[in-house]
Amino acid sequence: MHLQSIYADLHVHVGRDKYNKPVKITGGKSLTLTNILKEASRNKGIQMVGVIDCHSPAIQEELSDLVQVSKAEELKGGGIRFEEVTLILGTEIEIYDETCAGPIHVLCFLPTLQQMRQFTSWLSTRMTNINLSSQRFYGSGKSLQQQVRELGGLFIPAHIFTPFKSLYGKGVVRSLTEVLDPEMIDAVELGLSSDTSMADQISELHGYTYLTNSDAHSLAKIAREYQELRLKEGTFSELSLALQEKEGRKVVTNYGMHPKLGKYYHTVCKNCLAPGKFGFTCPDCGSDKVIKGVAERIQELVSKHEQLQHSNRPTYIHQVPLEYIPGLGEKSYHKLLKNFGTEMEIIHHATKEQLNDVVPDNITKHILQMRKGIQHVKSGGGGKYGKLLE
Structure with missing residues (x-):
């Protein structure tokens, strides 16, 4: 079949x-x-x-x-x-x-x-x-x-x-x-x-x-x-x-x-979004209210469960939308679509040489890094997304 x-x-x-x-x-x-x-x-x-x-x-x-x-x-x-x-x-x-x-x-x-x-x-x-x-x-x-x-x-x-x-x-x-x-x-x-x-x-x-x-x-x-x-x-x-x-x-x-890159990864001060931890008083604004991040919440749950890893999961590839790529504006995006048809074709299949014929080397580099899950990011939290770094 x-x-x-x-x-x-x-x-x-x-x-x-x-x-x-x-x-x-x-x-x-x-x-x-x-x-x-x-x-x-x-x-x-x-x-x-x-x-x-x-x-x-x-x-x-x-x-x-x-x-x-x-x-x-x-x-x-x-x-x-x-x-x-x-x-x-x-x-x-x-x-x-x-x-x-x-x-x-x-x-x-x-x-x-x-x-x-x-x-x-x-x-x-x-x-x-x-x-x-x-x-x-x-x-x-x-x-x-x-x-x-x-x-x-x-x-x-x-x-x-x-x-x-x-x-x-x-x-x-x-x-x-x-x-x-x-x-x-x-x-x-x-x-x-x-x-x-x-x-x-x-x-x-x-x-x-x-x-x-x-x-x-x-x-x-x-x-x-x-x-x-x-x-x-x-x-x-x-x-x-x-x-x-x-x-x-x-x-x-x-x-x-x-x-x-998610907007709730880190725990932050609810008032000013300064990075923090549960039970702290914010040194920036004095508030004691926080938005608990996903990373900290998971650790709370882990403490009550067996700390085991599932050994047979599908591969997880860290990837971002094309619009996140530094320097890839609307004009470049539409050029890529015109040449390759769809985002899936751009992200997964277009070769380095084919991409370089359409967009600058730095954009091609980011797309190829995406395929391998290679990214440098600044964390987000409290409703604010993280950022992809150059």
């Missing part, structure tokens, strides 16, 4: 629906469903994209419109094909119940548009505004998991270490079993401020596939993190097999930003 490599980003938000009404309040106005599919297929060059606001009725209408005019096609294995990309229908939901300090964000994916409509009907009685993204769910995490399972879906805790809205990030939950049924978790999403080596210090995560996704709030941010999957074809059922590592399907490589 022939298996192929497919690049996938499974966490992309919709900013506006077909009526120009907001879905993800902080999402860009150009971040419509159709624009996401075009960007993923034509410019990013990824073959699978998870749009995690497909619970919204207006988004479902737009999908139906695309299918009716034959611009998109529902696939037998689940998912919807648009040009060169498969859409995986998902939703991001906020859990906040009596069993946890919350809020905790999770991703739920369904195979078909019909099943997503059923999920929307169920959610609408347990959610204040079904039209918006990342809304609070009035019910337990386990009841949500059960409904997703009954509909044949996938359940994935999102950006699990990020402060404020994640499984471990709030600082109260010490084990996922306090909130969720571990048997109904299909994978976990690491988030921008962590990577495989950091997460694997926590033994209860060893049984799950790790995902690296963009959490894009703009078209440009799509595929700033992604993974290479080994699948027979780009469908929901094949994705499900890959997360379970069955029949040769699997995640081959995770591509993610260096954790220090």
Whole structure:
């Protein structure tokens, strides 16, 4: 059986629906469903994209419109094909119940548009505004998991270490079993401020596939993190097999930003963002309030778990979006796209000689270093991204 490599980003938000009404309040106005599919297929060059606001009725209408005019096609294995990309229908939901300090964000994916409509009907009685993204769910995490399972879906805790809205990030939950049924978790999403080596210090995560996704709030941010999957074809059922590592399907490589580039890597003063540590008084402004960084939070969790490393993980390549590269402006970016077609072709396949014919040597150098995971970075924290150094 022939298996192929497919690049996938499974966490992309919709900013506006077909009526120009907001879905993800902080999402860009150009971040419509159709624009996401075009960007993923034509410019990013990824073959699978998870749009995690497909619970919204207006988004479902737009999908139906695309299918009716034959611009998109529902696939037998689940998912919807648009040009060169498969859409995986998902939703991001906020859990906040009596069993946890919350809020905790999770991703739920369904195979078909019909099943997503059923999920929307169920959610609408347990959610204040079904039209918006990342809304609070009035019910337990386990009841949500059960409904997703009954509909044949996938359940994935999102950006699990990020402060404020994640499984471990709030600082109260010490084990996922306090909130969720571990048997109904299909994978976990690491988030921008962590990577495989950091997460694997926590033994209860060893049984799950790790995902690296963009959490894009703009078209440009799509595929700033992604993974290479080994699948027979780009469908929901094949994705499900890959997360379970069955029949040769699997995640081959995770591509993610260096954790220090994430905006919550280090602990910082909440008032002035000066670097600090938990329980300190800031020498710059005198505040004793901090935003705890992912690195410190993981160490807290490690102290209560066996400090073991999972030995058989996919390679994790530290990579940045092309827009992060010093000196690569909009003009150079469009020259690269014109010559090589997609970002995936630029990042993974164009030779040194081919790149040098289009852009200066220093930009070529950065692209080639990206392929090897070689980066020099300045750490971020407290909501401020790190920087790629020259």
